[in-house]
Amino acid sequence: MAKEIIVPVLGESVTEATVAQWFKAVGDTVAADEPLLELETDKVTLEVPAPVAGQLSEIVAANGVDVEVGALLGRIEEGNGATAQKPAAKEAAAPAAAAPAKAAPATPAASPKPAAPAADLPLAPAVRKLVEEQGLNPAAIPGTGKDGRLTKGDVLRHLEGGQAPSAPAAETAAVETRGVEAATVETRGVEAAAREERVRMSRLRKRVAERLKEAQNTAAMLTTFNEVDMSALKRARTQYRDSFEKKHGVRLGYMSFFVKAAIVALKEIPEVNAQIEGEEIVYKNHYDIGVAVGSPQGLVVPVLRDADRLGFAEVEKEIGAFGARARDGKLTMEDLTGGTFTISNGGVFGSLLSTPILNPPQSAILGMHKIQDRPMAIDGKVEVRPMMYLALSYDHRLVDGREAVTFLVRLKECIEDPERILLDL
Amino acid sequence: MSDTAFDLVVIGGGPGGYVAAIRAAQLGLRTACVDKRGPLGGTCLNVGCIPSKALLHSSHHFAMAGQEFAEHGIAFGKLDLDLAAMMARKEKVVDDLTKGIAFLFKKNKVTHFTGFGRIDAPGKVAVVEEGGKETALTAKNIVIASGSDVAPLPGVTIDEKKILSSTGALSLPKVPKRLAVIGAGVIGLELGSVWRRLGAEVTVFEYLDRILMPMDGELAKGAQKILTKQGLQFELGVKVTGAKATKQGVEIAFEAAKGGDAKTLVADAVLVAIGRVPYTEGLGLEKAGVATDAKGRVEIDAHFQTNVKGIYAIGDVVRGAMLAHKAEDEGIAVAEILAGQSGHVNYDAIPGVVYTWPEIAAVGKTEEELKAAGVAYKTGKFPFQANSRGRTSGDLEGFVKILADEKTDRVLGVHIIGPAAGELIGEAGLALEFGASAEDIARTCHAHPGYSEAVKEAALAVEGRAIHA
Numbered sequence A: 001m002a003k004e005i006i007v008p009v010l011g012e013s014v015t016e017a018t019v020a021q022w023f024k025a026v027g028d029t030v031a032a033d034e035p036l037l038e039l040e041t042d043k044v045t046l047e048v049p050a051p052v053a054g055q056l057s058e059i060v061a062a063n064g065v066d067v068e069v070g071a072l073l074g075r076i077e078e079g080n081g082a083t084a085q086k087p088a089a090k091e092a093a094a095p096a097a098a099a100p101a102k103a104a105p106a107t108p109a110a111s112p113k114p115a116a117p118a119a120d121l122p123l124a125p126a127v128r129k130l131v132e133e134q135g136l137n138p139a140a141i142p143g144t145g146k147d148g149r150l151t152k153g154d155v156l157r158h159l160e161g162g163q164a165p166s167a168p169a170a171e172t173a174a175v176e177t178r179g180v181e182a183a184t185v186e187t188r189g190v191e192a193a194a195r196e197e198r199v200r201m202s203r204l205r206k207r208v209a210e211r212l213k214e215a216q217n218t219a220a221m222l223t224t225f226n227e228v229d230m231s232a233l234k235r236a237r238t239q240y241r242d243s244f245e246k247k248h249g250v251r252l253g254y255m256s257f258f259v260k261a262a263i264v265a266l267k268e269i270p271e272v273n274a275q276i277e278g279e280e281i282v283y284k285n286h287y288d289i290g291v292a293v294g295s296p297q298g299l300v301v302p303v304l305r306d307a308d309r310l311g312f313a314e315v316e317k318e319i320g321a322f323g324a325r326a327r328d329g330k331l332t333m334e335d336l337t338g339g340t341f342t343i344s345n346g347g348v349f350g351s352l353l354s355t356p357i358l359n360p361p362q363s364a365i366l367g368m369h370k371i372q373d374r375p376m377a378i379d380g381k382v383e384v385r386p387m388m389y390l391a392l393s394y395d396h397r398l399v400d401g402r403e404a405v406t407f408l409v410r411l412k413e414c415i416e417d418p419e420r421i422l423l424d425l
Numbered sequence B: 001m002s003d004t005a006f007d008l009v010v011i012g013g014g015p016g017g018y019v020a021a022i023r024a025a026q027l028g029l030r031t032a033c034v035d036k037r038g039p040l041g042g043t044c045l046n047v048g049c050i051p052s053k054a055l056l057h058s059s060h061h062f063a064m065a066g067q068e069f070a071e072h073g074i075a076f077g078k079l080d081l082d083l084a085a086m087m088a089r090k091e092k093v094v095d096d097l098t099k100g101i102a103f104l105f106k107k108n109k110v111t112h113f114t115g116f117g118r119i120d121a122p123g124k125v126a127v128v129e130e131g132g133k134e135t136a137l138t139a140k141n142i143v144i145a146s147g148s149d150v151a152p153l154p155g156v157t158i159d160e161k162k163i164l165s166s167t168g169a170l171s172l173p174k175v176p177k178r179l180a181v182i183g184a185g186v187i188g189l190e191l192g193s194v195w196r197r198l199g200a201e202v203t204v205f206e207y208l209d210r211i212l213m214p215m216d217g218e219l220a221k222g223a224q225k226i227l228t229k230q231g232l233q234f235e236l237g238v239k240v241t242g243a244k245a246t247k248q249g250v251e252i253a254f255e256a257a258k259g260g261d262a263k264t265l266v267a268d269a270v271l272v273a274i275g276r277v278p279y280t281e282g283l284g285l286e287k288a289g290v291a292t293d294a295k296g297r298v299e300i301d302a303h304f305q306t307n308v309k310g311i312y313a314i315g316d317v318v319r320g321a322m323l324a325h326k327a328e329d330e331g332i333a334v335a336e337i338l339a340g341q342s343g344h345v346n347y348d349a350i351p352g353v354v355y356t357w358p359e360i361a362a363v364g365k366t367e368e369e370l371k372a373a374g375v376a377y378k379t380g381k382f383p384f385q386a387n388s389r390g391r392t393s394g395d396l397e398g399f400v401k402i403l404a405d406e407k408t409d410r411v412l413g414v415h416i417i418g419p420a421a422g423e424l425i426g427e428a429g430l431a432l433e434f435g436a437s438a439e440d441i442a443r444t445c446h447a448h449p450g451y452s453e454a455v456k457e458a459a460l461a462v463e464g465r466a467i468h469a
Helices: A125-136 A153-162 A175-195 A204-216 A229-248 A257-269 A313-326 A401-416 A419-423 B015-026 B040-047 B049-067 B083-105 B188-197 B217-229 B324-338 B366-374 B388-395 B421-433 B438-442 B450-460
Strands: A003-008 A016-022 A037-040 A045-049 A054-059 A066-067 A074-079 A223-228 A273-278 A280-282 A288-290 A293-295 A298-300 A339-347 A364-368 A373-376 A381-395 B006-013 B031-035 B111-114 B116-121 B124-128 B134-144 B149-150 B177-183 B199-205 B233-236 B238-245 B250-256 B263-267 B271-272 B276-277 B311-313 B353-356 B359-364 B379-383 B398-406 B413-417
Touching: A003 A054, A003 A273, A003 A298, A037 A074, A045 A066, A125 A153, A125 B438, A175 A298, A229 A313, A229 A381, A257 A288, A257 A313, A257 A339, A257 A364, A257 A419, A293 A313, A364 A401, A381 A401, A401 A419, B006 B015, B006 B116, B006 B324, B015 B031, B015 B040, B015 B083, B015 B324, B031 B116, B031 B134, B040 B049, B040 B083, B040 B250, B049 B083, B049 B188, B083 B111, B116 B134, B134 B324, B177 B238, B177 B250, B177 B398, B188 B199, B188 B217, B188 B271, B188 B353, B199 B238, B217 B233, B217 B359, B217 B366, B217 B398, B217 B413, B250 B271, B311 B324, B324 B413, B353 B421, B366 B379, B366 B413, B379 B450, B388 B450, B398 B438, B398 B450, B413 B438, B413 B450, B421 B438, B421 B450, B438 B450
Parallel strands: A288 A339, A339 A364, B006 B031, B006 B134, B031 B111, B134 B311, B177 B199, B177 B271, B199 B233
Antiparallel strands: A003 A074, A016 A037, A016 A066, A037 A045, A054 A074, A223 A381, A273 A280, A293 A298, A364 A381, A373 A381, B116 B124, B124 B134, B149 B276, B238 B250, B250 B263, B353 B359, B359 B413, B379 B398, B398 B413
């Protein structure tokens, strides 16, 4: 009997996903719990395991298809099902089609899988030639052939997408004329394609774009700035770096200080940790701090739950773990939802000053920047200090100017005088 | 379960029925197959595809011996035909194959009942043997695969002695001096070829003004030229109004299809091959409430289900091309559906083959269909005259024609007259299934020297760059 493969629950308020990639083909034998396919949602990609052992007898939702929670993805013939009648053109080795990460969802650490639909199926000869000549990425072209394969038509359409409409085909049956015209269209194709390349937005990027725009459109967003002298932190780091690492098994970074300092300030200015929901302001009594980390698919913001209860070492460990999971595409829905405040660090990329965008539905976000030695006036003298600009973008509907400024000042004070964190001052 | 209770009872043991039964058994359904004939295999194995191909093969050898062997340096005295031996060989081929199916049934544990299958109610089938004995079977599901029978021609009564259906034409005791064939379709042309090769004068009557409808027009024209060269005479655009058996033979009355002077032709035998009609006799459809359409076909939905739950139908008895392989694919599909999987048949990629020599084969759309649908297409054609293998075997007649979408180059139809066209068409079917472009075929390596190179060259010709022509 055939067992159904269903789209699992995806996470709170996530109702839809896209079938990113089937790992198995019709006719393949699968073990129970073996990953069958990858689903892409707004936030994460997740694998769907086989509900039973047997033979994948049918794929109902092919690569690229949108599905809802509970929808039918395919069927497995339980146990030693009779050999499927459908042709399974699987055994051919896939050519090494390069799949640049920009268009691809996060790939599992085990083996690098090309992200596009049917990318592990061999390319048809005509497609191979076009792709090579035009320098195309087959993974970025939607395929309409069997099992999502690319047809020659798909590639031609893709090329045409960026150029002016080509001349109408000649009516004459003369073979020579046809040959010449085909050559003209092809050359034009080569030129146009070289000047630009169209890549379909991944689901994740589309969603990110939507949410950012939503944030901008909803909140009355402003940014207030300050600067912080990092000398004290630097000193603490140098002094305790080795013993910290020895005892806690993790490097002492700046983020733990900033998280802790932020919490001191958040406790003093609760509006910054609150959110507007409809006509109500929801004051959060917990401190779930989102820390932006880079991943192959872009910036993701996993959340440190109850960061006020975490020690410095725990904060550093968690952040390190998030970074690794983000790289491996193993962040879960819970990791990414429910934060109350976000810290983003553009400094690692060299940003001196910026205006971060809110992470909805949060009301504020702290931007850290590059630490740069600057001459500062200290007690009437010029001294070179390691300085960092701080930016706090906030929702003015909820957070007033004075509160935003005070928040940043308090945070700055805690960084410049870390004993304040200890004393909750 | 008792030995008369089944998950599935298939009525009909032809290509549709026996394949459905075997597939269902493979998928774990307890299956029975009821067939009235005795030997399995239906029309195809017993009085259709198989015996005709056996005779075509034998008669081809005979014709080659008489016409071409000398060229090959093969000399012999007088050429004799032992028709009885030829028929005996045909019968052995049929017998071996029907026994083969019986073996497959045993192997897959399909229970075989010989007798008429009658549906008494949903889930209840009675097997009615010749003597009248009835065995009642119960089934969770029933598949009707009762096939088709010869289409009658008004004014003509078939006696299988002088006025023949394909069944009689496959077993004539001697070569008729003159054979008239009514209907220039696949069956008429194949059997006409057999008797022509064995020495009969053959005249083919056809109502339309072209042969082999609904195949591609250019293909049909090419076929007509070749068959005419082989000695078949064609009377096209003609209506046969009657055929009467006389002492001399058969008197065939005919006139122009649009109406005109009545003419007659006297032949020794006439083959009525105007088509086939669905066969539902004795099935009890009316009582069971199963709906049929105006043409007598059992009505089904997209999943082969009739209007009665639990009763399905496939093959010649339902809509679609009356071809054994279509029935087989439907048999597989319905068995898979009954086993809880999905089953589909791609009706756009069903090949059609005429086993004359050269063979004629096609899959996909004809030029006429594309024109009617307003689809812009390009054509690539390649003659076997320029095919190396054709030259070595002396098969110079015919061509491969590939129709491809003008913009996307996607293969839309492939039409072939030539040696082994029926085999070459397999590649085309695969191309259609995968949405391949003509260029994909052109860039797939084909063995040399091979007839299939003509397919490759035709694909190159779509781009105007055949190498060998």
